[in-house]
Amino acid sequence: MWFEQVLFFVAGIGALAGALGVVMLRNPFYSVLALVVHLIALAVLFLLLHAEFLAAGQIVVYAGAVMVLYLFVVAYIGGSDEPLAAEGGPLGVFGPLFAAAVGVELCIAFVASGLKALGTRGAEIGTGFGAPEQIGELLLTKWLVAFETASFLLLVAAVGAVVLARRRRGLEEEGAAPGPRREAPTETLEVRV
Amino acid sequence: MDVVWFLVLSAFIFVIGAGGVLTRRNPLVVLLCLELMLNAGNLALIAFARMHGDGSGQIFALIVMVIAACEVVIGLGIIVAMYRNRLPIDIDEMSELRG
Numbered sequence: 001m002w003f004e005q006v007l008f009f010v011a012g013i014g015a016l017a018g019a020l021g022v023v024m025l026r027n028p029f030y031s032v033l034a035l036v037v038h039l040i041a042l043a044v045l046f047l048l049l050h051a052e053f054l055a056a057g058q059i060v061v062y063a064g065a066v067m068v069l070y071l072f073v074v075a076y077i078g079g080s081d082e083p084l085a086a087e088g089g090p091l092g093v094f095g096p097l098f099a100a101a102v103g104v105e106l107c108i109a110f111v112a113s114g115l116k117a118l119g120t121r122g123a124e125i126g127t128g129f130g131a132p133e134q135i136g137e138l139l140l141t142k143w144l145v146a147f148e149t150a151s152f153l154l155l156v157a158a159v160g161a162v163v164l165a166r167r168r169r170g171l172e173e174e175g176a177a178p179g180p181r182r183e184a185p186t187e188t189l190e191v192r193v
Numbered sequence: 194m195d196v197v198w199f200l201v202l203s204a205f206i207f208v209i210g211a212g213g214v215l216t217r218r219n220p221l222v223v224l225l226c227l228e229l230m231l232n233a234g235n236l237a238l239i240a241f242a243r244m245h246g247d248g249s250g251q252i253f254a255l256i257v258m259v260i261a262a263c264e265v266v267i268g269l270g271i272i273v274a275m276y277r278n279r280l281p282i283d284i285d286e287m288s289e290l291r292g
Binding site: 004005008012015016019020022023028031032035038039042045046048049050051053054057058061062066069070073074076077091092094095096098099100102103106107110111117118119120121122123124125129130134135138139142143146150153154156157158160161164165167 | 194195196197198199200201202204205206207208209210211212213215216217219221222224225226228229232235236239240242243244245246248249251252254255256258259260261262263265266267269270271272273274276277282
């Protein structure tokens with residue numbers, strides 16, 4: 001199946017390039033757009049793994065809704081370029097080293113593991129694998145508790161977002177343009193509830 | 194394609210996300226890198242689901258997507274609250290949640 005391999009490498013390179021773009025680009029706006037590229041490439045990989053419903057959900061929910069939320073916040077705050085090179089500090093040096101070490105370790109763990117099935121294309125699957133029927137049946141029978149917990153978690157997150165982002169009384173002075181005052185951050189730390 | 198290819202790719206994506214979380218200072222970009230790490234986990238879960246021919250791994254990936262959405266909502270809410278309070282959008286200077 002040469003077509004499958006070509007598709008895997010194209011989508012994999014797209015996913016890696018998108019991920020690198022998220023980390024490397026200076027403007028947060030472009031980082032969000034790079035993440036959209038990454039998510040769409042990942043949806044193609046999901047299709048290769050016979051997860052059709054999740055691929056559709058990835059594009060609709062993630063690349064559609066969640067990324068629009070990010071774009072709204074970036075536009076609200078104002079995505080400003082930040083210097084990448086002047087990170088400094090020990091984290092700027094040891095962060096990439098630590099990440100590379102974790103990557104090498106993970107690759108060793110995957111490639112050198114004794115799992116024979118890793119070197120195959122996977123188990124034999126029927127035609128309904130990954131279809132909405134199977135997902136729905138599993139979600140409402142075997143994993144019902146996880147489903148209900150996820151719905152409750154979504155409710156808590158929605159209420160928490162409203163509480164966090166609501167406009168408190170006395171917070172906005174009249175005529176004052178909103179925006180971070182970078183020169184004096186300490187004097188704004190008094191409690192304003 | 195063999196399953197191990199997908200796993201190695203997910204390891205690379207996870208590592209890129211982890212490096213971004215450690216090095217970037219803008220909290221928006223840190224949230225984006227967290228998304229990268231969660232998506233790498235999703236790819237590994239779906240690859241293992243394909244390996245076993247069992248659909249439960251795809252349910253896990255679906256739940257992870259729900260958790261990622263919750264995390265985005267709360268994280269962006271905190272960032273907007275920081276902006277409203279005129280605090281600098283920089284995680285090095287935001288080391289406490291008071292106020």
